Amino acid sequence: MVRRGLAVLLGAALGFVGLAGGASPARALPTPSGYPITGVDVSYFQGPSFDWAATARGGAAFAYIRASEQDGRVVPHNNPDPYYATNRAGARANGLYTGAYHRARPDLSSGRQQADVLLGFAPYVADGRTLPPMLDIEWPRADWGVNDCYNMTPAQLVAWIRDFVTEIAVRTGRPAMIYTNTNWWNPCTGGSQSFAANPLFIANYSQNPPPLPAGWASFTMWQHAAGTAIPGSDYSSADLDVFRGDHAALARLLGGPATSLLATVNNRYVTAANSGTSALIANRTTVGPWEQFDQIDAGGGFVAFRARVNGRYVTAENAGTSPLIANRTAVGAWEKFRIVTNTDGTISLLANANNRYVTAERAGTQPLIANRTAVGPWEKFRAVPPPAPIQLLATVNLRYVTAENSGASALIANRTAAGAWEQFDQIDAGGGFVAFRARVNGRYVTAENAGTSPLIANRTAVGAWEKFRIVTNTDGTISLLANANNRYVTAEGAGTQPLIANRASNGGWERFVPMTG
Numbered sequence: 001m002v003r004r005g006l007a008v009l010l011g012a013a014l015g016f017v018g019l020a021g022g023a024s025p026a027r028a029l030p031t032p033s034g035y036p037i038t039g040v041d042v043s044y045f046q047g048p049s050f051d052w053a054a055t056a057r058g059g060a061a062f063a064y065i066r067a068s069e070q071d072g073r074v075v076p077h078n079n080p081d082p083y084y085a086t087n088r089a090g091a092r093a094n095g096l097y098t099g100a101y102h103r104a105r106p107d108l109s110s111g112r113q114q115a116d117v118l119l120g121f122a123p124y125v126a127d128g129r130t131l132p133p134m135l136d137i138e139w140p141r142a143d144w145g146v147n148d149c150y151n152m153t154p155a156q157l158v159a160w161i162r163d164f165v166t167e168i169a170v171r172t173g174r175p176a177m178i179y180t181n182t183n184w185w186n187p188c189t190g191g192s193q194s195f196a197a198n199p200l201f202i203a204n205y206s207q208n209p210p211p212l213p214a215g216w217a218s219f220t221m222w223q224h225a226a227g228t229a230i231p232g233s234d235y236s237s238a239d240l241d242v243f244r245g246d247h248a249a250l251a252r253l254l255g256g257p258a259t260s261l262l263a264t265v266n267n268r269y270v271t272a273a274n275s276g277t278s279a280l281i282a283n284r285t286t287v288g289p290w291e292q293f294d295q296i297d298a299g300g301g302f303v304a305f306r307a308r309v310n311g312r313y314v315t316a317e318n319a320g321t322s323p324l325i326a327n328r329t330a331v332g333a334w335e336k337f338r339i340v341t342n343t344d345g346t347i348s349l350l351a352n353a354n355n356r357y358v359t360a361e362r363a364g365t366q367p368l369i370a371n372r373t374a375v376g377p378w379e380k381f382r383a384v385p386p387p388a389p390i391q392l393l394a395t396v397n398l399r400y401v402t403a404e405n406s407g408a409s410a411l412i413a414n415r416t417a418a419g420a421w422e423q424f425d426q427i428d429a430g431g432g433f434v435a436f437r438a439r440v441n442g443r444y445v446t447a448e449n450a451g452t453s454p455l456i457a458n459r460t461a462v463g464a465w466e467k468f469r470i471v472t473n474t475d476g477t478i479s480l481l482a483n484a485n486n487r488y489v490t491a492e493g494a495g496t497q498p499l500i501a502n503r504a505s506n507g508g509w510e511r512f513v514p515m516t517g
Contacts, residue, residue, distance in 0.1 A: 035242035069103035099131025111163030154190030170476035279367035320354035451485035454498035
């Protein structure tokens with residue numbers, strides 16, 4: 001996809017065409033040490049009959065697939081990748097997570113237009129199996145007739161990339177993945193550090209962790225080899241990738257909804273009691289942070305449950321002889337469960353640790369334990385998706401709004417990633433107003449002192465100062481109009497100072513994107 005010499009030396013291209021490999025027994029795809037989750041990326045250059053079955057047998061868990069680009073005609077033409085639909089269907093049919101990417105031509109049209117092209121050919125679906133839309137921004141092809149930086153200045157390229165990723169955020173509620181190489185990014189963007197909130201897909205063909213572009217402290221994915229034969233296939237080759245993190249981190253990137261388990265015997269939710277330090281028990285009437293779990297594919301038909309409150313996996317402690325508790329940092333034999341669907345539509349959990357069913361002991365009055373040989377009323381649950389939190393991304397600096405210091409300090413837009421402090425529940429407050437409750441402390445955001453002081457999450461109830469009206473702007477962003485003083489909330493000082501409701505009109509500092517996942 002790029003100048004071949006640069007691709008080989010610097011790891012710059014998606015879609016590098018390698019030599020077809022001979023047939024060999026299926027085995028794990030070769031990876032740098034310490035990265036157990038592997039994937040591939042493909043495009044038109046892999047041809048119409050890529051061997052997805054062999055790819056899955058070789059251990060790949062995910063695939064990024066080219067969906068679109070623009071060509072260099074006098075009137076730019078939006079090109080769909082002719083094999084995108086076939087590749088996506090093949091990857092999905094073989095159990096891979098998939099994402100779509102767009103090959104950038106920033107010299108031809110705006111970032112927003114090209115983001116719309118990508119989403120037009122490959123609409124994003126928040127189904128827990130789809131990776132964020134990705135921008136492939138790198139060296140141009142030799143025949144495009146432009147220099148390495150597309151005949152654009154660093155400021156022009158940064159503005160173009162900002163337009164692209166902002167449009168993706170507005171349209172999908174997810175931060176766009178950015179694929180690039182350090183040796184292109186730093187000179188062509190002037191070492192821009194503006195995009196640290198976007199996950200990075202770094203290209204560098206080696207077995208050692210690559211140097212990172214300006215602004216990023218780590219990468220999310222790493223393309224470490226190009227044009228490599230797929231084990232077990234007579235003809236297919238692909239670029240090889242790894243994911244930095246475990247299956248729980250991959251689940252978060254995929255944006256899959258959390259799961260809450262409702263015990264049907266008492267109609268109570270299962271909780272990781274005391275922030276996960278106590279055994280699981282079904283005794284909650286509502287869903288909060290302690291009642292949310294990520295359901296993660298553990299392979300072989302098993303799943304694992306990771307408590308969101310502490311990031312630990314649920315285990316059938318002591319091979320199932322002790323109650324379930326969320327205290328494990330990795331998935332082993334005791335942390336695997338098989339989901340059994342009952343005839344009434346409920347589910348039951350069969351522990352791998354001892355092949356016993358999990359029960360809400362004594363009709364839910366005692367902790368969950370895996371000690372039953374058959375399914376009865378106490379062993380039935382319903383998987384209920386809890387309300388999804390939102391994060392607010394300030395467009396002025398592409399940073400997330402945080403309830404600083406666990407909510408003890410004023411809200412400020414200064415975070416490059418969304419963690420516990422950056423999650424809010426948006427609640428209908430009636431009369432066209434909403435309220436925002438910080439999940440980190442369960443308190444409502446208020447326009448303190450009738451809006452004369454910065455916003456802070458410190459209220460236990462919704463009153464006049466805690467109500468906001470959402471204004472949808474023509475570019476798809478939103479602004480927040482405080483009921484306390486009828487002023488717009490601003491990311492003061494371009495995000496360097498706390499949020500405050502003090503603006504009479506709506507400009508760049510007053511625009512946000514509600515993000516999910």
